[in-house]
Amino acid sequence: xxxxxxxxxxxxxxxxxxxxxxxxxxxxxxxxxxxxxxxxxxxxxxxxxxxxxxxxxxxxxxxxxxxxxxxxxxxxxxxxxxxxxxxxxxxxxxxxxxxxxxxxxxxxxxxxxxxxxxxxxxxxxxxxxxxxxxxxxxxxxxxxxxxxxxxxxxxxxxxxxxxxxxxxxxxxxxxxxxxxxxxxxxxxxxxxxxxxxxxxxxxxxxxxxxxxxxxxxxxxxxxxxxxxxxxxxxxxxxxxxxxxxxxxxxxxxxxxxxxxxxxxxxxxxxxxxxxxxxxxxxxxxxxxxxxxxxxxxxxxxxxxxxxxxxxxxxxxxxxxxxxxxxxxxxxxxxxxxxxxxxxxxxxxxxxxxxxxxxxxxxxxxxxxxxxxxxxxxxxxxxxxxxxxxxxxxxxxxxxxxxxxxxxxxxxxxxxxxxxxxxxxxxxxxxxxxxxxxxxxxxxxxxxxxxxxxxxxxxxxxxxxxxxxxxxxxxxxxxxxxxxxxxxxxxxxxxxxxxxxxxxxxxx
Amino acid sequence: xxxxxxxxxxxxxxxxxxxxxxxxxxxxxxxxxxxxxxxxxxxxxxxxxxxxxxxxxxxxxxxxxxxxxxxxxxxxxxxxxxxxxxxxxxxxxxxxxxxxxxxxxxxxxxxxxxxxxxxxxxxxxxxxxxxxxxxxxxxxxxxxxxxxxxxxxxxxxxxxxx
Numbered sequence: 001x002x003x004x005x006x007x008x009x010x011x012x013x014x015x016x017x018x019x020x021x022x023x024x025x026x027x028x029x030x031x032x033x034x035x036x037x038x039x040x041x042x043x044x045x046x047x048x049x050x051x052x053x054x055x056x057x058x059x060x061x062x063x064x065x066x067x068x069x070x071x072x073x074x075x076x077x078x079x080x081x082x083x084x085x086x087x088x089x090x091x092x093x094x095x096x097x098x099x100x101x102x103x104x105x106x107x108x109x110x111x112x113x114x115x116x117x118x119x120x121x122x123x124x125x126x127x128x129x130x131x132x133x134x135x136x137x138x139x140x141x142x143x144x145x146x147x148x149x150x151x152x153x154x155x156x157x158x159x160x161x162x163x164x165x166x167x168x169x170x171x172x173x174x175x176x177x178x179x180x181x182x183x184x185x186x187x188x189x190x191x192x193x194x195x196x197x198x199x200x201x202x203x204x205x206x207x208x209x210x211x212x213x214x215x216x217x218x219x220x221x222x223x224x225x226x227x228x229x230x231x232x233x234x235x236x237x238x239x240x241x242x243x244x245x246x247x248x249x250x251x252x253x254x255x256x257x258x259x260x261x262x263x264x265x266x267x268x269x270x271x272x273x274x275x276x277x278x279x280x281x282x283x284x285x286x287x288x289x290x291x292x293x294x295x296x297x298x299x300x301x302x303x304x305x306x307x308x309x310x311x312x313x314x315x316x317x318x319x320x321x322x323x324x325x326x327x328x329x330x331x332x333x334x335x336x337x338x339x340x341x342x343x344x345x346x347x348x349x350x351x352x353x354x355x356x357x358x359x360x361x362x363x364x365x366x367x368x369x370x371x372x373x374x375x376x377x378x379x380x381x382x383x384x385x386x387x388x389x390x391x392x393x394x395x396x397x398x399x400x401x402x403x404x405x406x407x408x409x410x411x412x413x414x415x416x417x418x419x420x421x422x423x424x425x426x427x428x429x430x431x432x433x434x435x436x437x438x439x440x441x442x443x444x445x446x447x448x449x450x451x452x453x454x455x456x457x458x459x460x461x462x463x464x465x466x467x468x469x470x471x472x473x474x475x476x477x478x479x480x481x482x483x484x485x486x487x488x489x490x491x492x493x494x495x496x497x498x499x500x501x502x503x504x505x506x507x
Numbered sequence: 508x509x510x511x512x513x514x515x516x517x518x519x520x521x522x523x524x525x526x527x528x529x530x531x532x533x534x535x536x537x538x539x540x541x542x543x544x545x546x547x548x549x550x551x552x553x554x555x556x557x558x559x560x561x562x563x564x565x566x567x568x569x570x571x572x573x574x575x576x577x578x579x580x581x582x583x584x585x586x587x588x589x590x591x592x593x594x595x596x597x598x599x600x601x602x603x604x605x606x607x608x609x610x611x612x613x614x615x616x617x618x619x620x621x622x623x624x625x626x627x628x629x630x631x632x633x634x635x636x637x638x639x640x641x642x643x644x645x646x647x648x649x650x651x652x653x654x655x656x657x658x659x660x661x662x663x664x665x666x667x668x669x
Contacts, residue, residue: 048657052657165558169558169559172520172558173555175551176555185537186537190531223587223588225586226587393626394622397595397622398619398645402645405603406649409661410659425596426596455547
């Protein structure tokens with residue numbers, strides 16, 4: 001394993017991989033820092049640039065975006081009081097108060113170093129666990145795969161949002177999109193209503209780009225006329241110089257809290273579609289509960305920053321485990337990565353590590369190397385990134401949309417993909433306004449084909465439907481799916497009791 | 508009977524599933540596979556129909572409860588610029604329609620300019636110049652990067668040949 005990892009690191013250190021990794025990490029830091037631009041949006045914008053690259057170069061760039069974006073949000077969270085990404089919200093609670101107290105450098109670097117070390121521990125988990133998990137998954141038959149995918153969808157529908165039923169409807173819509181087009185077993189056409197346009201089904205990436213990019217941009221445009229979205233800016237350009245050894249000492253002076261935050265991040269990352277924001281808020285909450293000085297949280301307490309950022313970046317490692325071992329994307333970012341792998345003809349899943357060890361270990365290496373790059377980039381370009389946050393939405397939105405159009409068009413050089421992009425852009429925005437969560441829809445969209453193929457394979461092997469329940473792993477996974485739904489119903493009922501009104505849905 | 512946002516969504520979901528279900532059931536079976544191409548879609552449509560029906564029922568019950576208790580005043584949220592969103596969608600749609608007609612370079616420059624104009628109208632000559640500069644630069648740079656370096660053949664215009 002160490003040999004493969006060493007080779008992976010040496011490979012990624014070559015310019016043709018290091019440059020995309022650096023560019024991706026830089027784009028991630030900038031995208032993460034820009035309020036309103038999410039990591040998903042950044043990776044979507046970067047996607048068309050990776051089409052012409054070698055698979056590893058493209059995946060290295062995307063891994064860089066993921067790592068850089070997860071840390072980039074803390075720049076604006078600490079220095080402007082505006083979280084650049086949802087996963088930096090908890091960092092704002094203590095980062096900005098600390099900066100206002102005259103310690104912006106300490107706030108920023110506590111976050112950066114916590115991200116760095118948290119991410120590296122997450123990477124260790126990624127490297128050690130992906131292989132064994134994939135080995136377990138290799139023993140799965142179609143019954144187990146079918147049940148695993150059902151579990152993933154049940155968890156996402158239940159845990160991603162407060163409304164279980166809307167999560168389930170969104171899942172059903174995602175699955176419905178995949179049944180249009182070619183039947184994966186017989187190869188015949190179905191539900192295309194005689195139209196050549198949808199004869200081959202809806203291409204996955206334009207659907208994904210349309211739904212996410214338009215929903216995000218149009219929701220931002222909606223709020224353009226609202227006053228006071230600029231946040232409270234520090235009075236003058238602050239000095240960010242700090243003793244790095246002292247800051248690192250502050251992190252390792254709290255080993256239990258740091259490690260527990262990392263564990264929270266990894267576990268949330270492994271579970272599909274819960275995401276970095278939940279990880280950082282949960283880790284923050286846990287750190288506060290375990291702290292000897294919980295009353296200091298929210299006033300510029302270092303523990304708040306460390307917990308949030310360590311968890312947030314460890315989450316990335318957990319998400320990558322799920323996609324590499326099972327082929328199930330942990331979140332929208334890994335969903336795009338999965339799409340990019342498909343474009344290059346690579347099938348993610350348990351065989352991925354065995355069949356493409358060079359790529360798998362290349363991704364591990366890119367993940368590890370992205371962390372020092374992230375530290376260097378933030379150290380060198382914090383003020384440049386802060387200046388970029390003043391770019392108006394009127395400028396940013398059309399540029400992003402042009403890249404989305406190019407991204408869809410460049411998939412197969414046809415306008416059909418661009419039309420699909422527009423159709424699903426409108427559809428995604430309508431769904432968001434109707435209060436439907438997008439994560440279950442995307443997971444349904446990604447897993448739909450695989451669910452059908454495994455279901456049919458299972459029936460073709462043995463037409464006894466009880467095997468889904470009587471095979472121990474399959475039955476266990478379906479039971480877990482049922483428990484997940486029951487838990488979500490219980491949470492929903494509890495939530496209903498607590499809240500009387502309903503806020504208007506946002507992206 | 509008044510329906511809320513969820514009720515309308517549930518009704519649409521239910522209608523779609525009821526519309527597609529007969530088609531799924533009528534798909535011909537394959538000789539070597541025990542289940543036909545309509546088997547899995549049938550499960551999906553039934554799933555969509557059931558969940559949509561529950562959403563619809565939940566909304567009807569919620570509306571009745573709200574009606575019997577008396578409509579509570581919902582505090583007005585911050586103003587949202589839905590007109591701008593509609594304009595933005597329209598500009599994107601026109602851009603996509605024009606792409607194969609006037610080509611990527613001209614359409615993109617016009618699109619970026621129109622989008623900026625709709626969202627934030629310039630007031631001074633310098634701002635107008637900036638708007639034009641950003642529009643031309645975006646078009647030129649994306650064309651250069653994708654056509655020259657990434658070898659993506661971007662759309663040419665049927666009318667302009669450019």
